Amino acid sequence: xxxxxxxxxxxxxxxxxxxxxxxxxxxxxxxxxxxxxxxxxxxxxxxxxxxxxxxxxxxxxxxxxxxxxxxxxxxxxxxxxxxxxxxxxxxxxxxxxxxxxxxxxxxxxxxxxxxxxxxxxxxxxxxxxxxxxxxxxxxxxxxxxxxxxxxxxxxxxxxxxxxxxxxxxxxxxxxxxxxxxxxxxxxxxxxxxxxxxxxxxxxxxxxxxxxxxxxxxxxxxxxxxxxxxxxxxxxxxxxxxxxxxxxxxxxxxxxxxxxxxxxxxxxxxxxxxxxxxxxxxxxxxxxxxxxxxxxxxxxxxxxxxxxxxxxxxxxxxxxxxxxxxxxxxxxxxxxx
Amino acid sequence: xxxxxxxxxxxxxxxxxxxxxxxxxxxxxxxxxxxxxxxxxxxxxxxxxxxxxxxxxxxxxxxxxxxxxxxxxxxxxxxxxxxxxxxxxxxxxxxxxxxxxxxxxxxxxxxxxxxxxxxx
Numbered sequence: 114x115x116x117x118x119x120x121x122x123x124x125x126x127x128x129x130x131x132x133x134x135x136x137x138x139x140x141x142x143x144x145x146x147x148x149x150x151x152x153x154x155x156x157x158x159x160x161x162x163x164x165x166x167x168x169x170x171x172x173x174x175x176x177x178x179x180x181x182x183x184x185x186x187x188x189x190x191x192x193x194x195x196x197x198x199x200x201x202x203x204x205x206x207x208x209x210x211x212x213x214x215x216x217x218x219x220x221x222x223x224x225x226x227x228x229x230x231x232x233x234x235x236x237x238x239x240x241x242x243x244x245x246x247x248x249x250x251x252x253x254x255x256x257x258x259x260x261x262x263x264x265x266x267x268x269x270x271x272x273x274x275x276x277x278x279x280x281x282x283x284x285x286x287x288x289x290x291x292x293x294x295x296x297x298x299x300x301x302x303x304x305x306x307x308x309x310x311x312x313x314x315x316x317x318x319x320x321x322x323x324x325x326x327x328x329x330x331x332x333x334x335x336x337x338x339x340x341x342x343x344x345x346x347x348x349x350x351x352x353x354x355x356x357x358x359x360x361x362x363x364x365x366x367x368x369x370x371x372x373x374x375x376x377x378x379x380x381x382x383x384x385x386x387x388x389x390x391x392x393x394x395x396x397x398x399x400x401x402x403x404x405x406x407x408x409x410x411x412x413x414x415x416x417x418x419x420x421x422x423x424x425x426x427x428x429x430x431x432x433x434x435x436x437x438x439x440x441x442x443x444x445x446x447x448x449x
Numbered sequence: 450x451x452x453x454x455x456x457x458x459x460x461x462x463x464x465x466x467x468x469x470x471x472x473x474x475x476x477x478x479x480x481x482x483x484x485x486x487x488x489x490x491x492x493x494x495x496x497x498x499x500x501x502x503x504x505x506x507x508x509x510x511x512x513x514x515x516x517x518x519x520x521x522x523x524x525x526x527x528x529x530x531x532x533x534x535x536x537x538x539x540x541x542x543x544x545x546x547x548x549x550x551x552x553x554x555x556x557x558x559x560x561x562x563x564x565x566x567x568x569x
Contacts, residue, residue, distance in 0.1 A: 196499030201506045204531045208502065208524055 114436065115319045117338035117367075121358030122351050123325035125344045126374040126398070127151070129408065130425075131322035132160045133415045134342075137425045139244060139288035144317030147242070149292035150334035151324040152235060152305045159411045163240030163290035170236050171293070171308045173214030173301070174229035178205050182226035189218035189227060198227075213301060235295040235305040239312070242288045287317075302330040310337070327354075327361040335362055340432050341369040342395065347379035355383060359390065368439060370432065375400035393435070396428045452478045452552065453513035454545045459487040461546040467519025470501035476545045477511055480553070486511075501525030501567070509534060517548050523563040536560040 118131040128151070135147040149155040176189070176198050185203040193199070197211035198218045209232055219227040293309035295302055302324065310333070313319045323334035335341055341362060345355040355371070362369065371387050376397035387394050398404075398421075407417045415422035455472035457464045466472035475488040488511065493500045501521070505528030508516055516529060517537045529536055537557040540548040551557050 196502045199499075199502055199506065199528070201509045201528055202532045206502075206528055206531050208527070211499070211524070 115338045116340050117321040117335040118342045119323035119331055119335055120344045121354030125346045127344050128157050128322055130344050131320050132157050133425045135320040136413050137415050138318045144287045146314050146319050147290050149322045150306045150309050152293035152295045152302050155292040157322055160413050161242050163242050165238050165240040167239040168236055170233045171305045172231035172233045173304050175209050175212040175232045176207055176218045176227045177230045179226045182224045184224055188221045192217040192221050234299045237308050238292050240290040242290050303333045306333045327357045338367050341367045344372045344374055345383055346375040347383045352382040370395040373397045395431050396424055450480045451513040452515045453508045454548055455518040456545050462544050465540045465543050465548050467541050469518045469521045469525050470504045478549055502528050505529045517552055520565040521563055522565055522567045526563040538564050
């Protein structure tokens with residue numbers, strides 16, 4: 114199952130849900146991979162604390178001009194939509210940071226004066242997530258929200274966790290991590306996202322954490338998913354951006370559902386919109402201080418808060434149920 | 450020798466436009482013949498990207514060898530420099546006529562690189 118989490122508006126809780134769904138899926142013993150495609154500021158690692166094992170640079174091909182072969186015909190300039198290669202008077206000039214790496218200039222050059230050289234723009238990091246040892250798992254248990262005393266981890270929490278100790282050469286991995294990271298000063302996220310998505314699992318559960326917004330990086334992240342979860346909040350901003358996200362992403366023909374985070378604040382617009390559009394609401398997650406506290410410590414909510422975990426479990430069950438009702442080949446149509 | 454000056458209006462008495470790529474006009478002044486000509490830059494002014502590069506090309510095509518403006522970004526500077534156009538920045542608040550006079554008296558500094566970031 115390939116599950117993408119997007120939102121439109123930033124800060125609604127994409128990463129929170131992506132991390133928690135991945136965590137719950139792994140805790141059920143499913144082969145699970147969390148893939149952070151928010152390459153400008155990937156932050157799922159803060160919660161998942163992966164042990165990074167591998168780092169692969171991502172590069173795009175950019176033109177390099179052999180001036181001895183160049184006849185200043187201007188074909189390269191005419192094909193480039195981004196002025197990344199241009200000709201002023203009879204001088205060909207390349208602007209590497211404007212190049213999208215399409216290779217068009219090299220193709221049209223009649224004298225083969227253009228060769229392509231790699232330009233590194235980011236990195237893909239791979240890692241393993243250890244579920245063992247729920248450090249400080251007791252914190253959420255206290256109804257008072259007082260979470261200072263972590264000295265005595267609660268036994269019944271740890272015993273439900275499959276202990277995966279992935280020391281050298283041991284058992285097969287069932288929860289791992291991939292993130293794309295864009296280098297500072299770069300502006301093209303899509304090539305890095307495309308690379309990160311090569312790590313989507315053929316079997317098992319892949320959770321793709323998309324960037325905010327509704328432009329190319331989001332489309333690239335969500336493309337190919339079996340199901341899309343849009344996380345929103347019931348505020349005018351959340352509603353506005355949810356509409357934009359739905360209108361954009363429904364073009365991809367992927368069944369989608371809505372998660373309302375920080376439920377209890379704002380207004381009813383999001384609910385009204387979902388019911389008008391026939392969009393299933395997969396969950397309403399309350400706006401509560403205890404949740405914010407666990408989050409602010411960088412801890413995984415469904416590890417610390419049993420009731421939160423139950424909500425994530427039922428969300429995941431709903432998604433699986435909806436997918437099983439889909440005719441294979443998946444046309445959009447859940448709830449409409 | 451032709452001097453190009455970014456300007457907010459047409460002719461020598463309009464104010465210098467401190468932007469290069471998205472300047473409204475370029476006023477061309479020939480230091481030998483004293484002739485002036487105004488070029489409309491509205492196409493580049495509304496360009497979504499690459500305005501500096503395309504403006505550099507437009508200026509190069511006029512045959513100018515000197516550019517006087519307020520600020521110039523990295524891509525524009527590289528483009529101008531590649532074809533040997535000298536860039537003089539800091540002509541803020543002047544009319545085109547005053548800026549040219551300052552240039553001729555050697556009062557404007559020649560830029561050896563961009564003085565602002567792209568998309569300034």
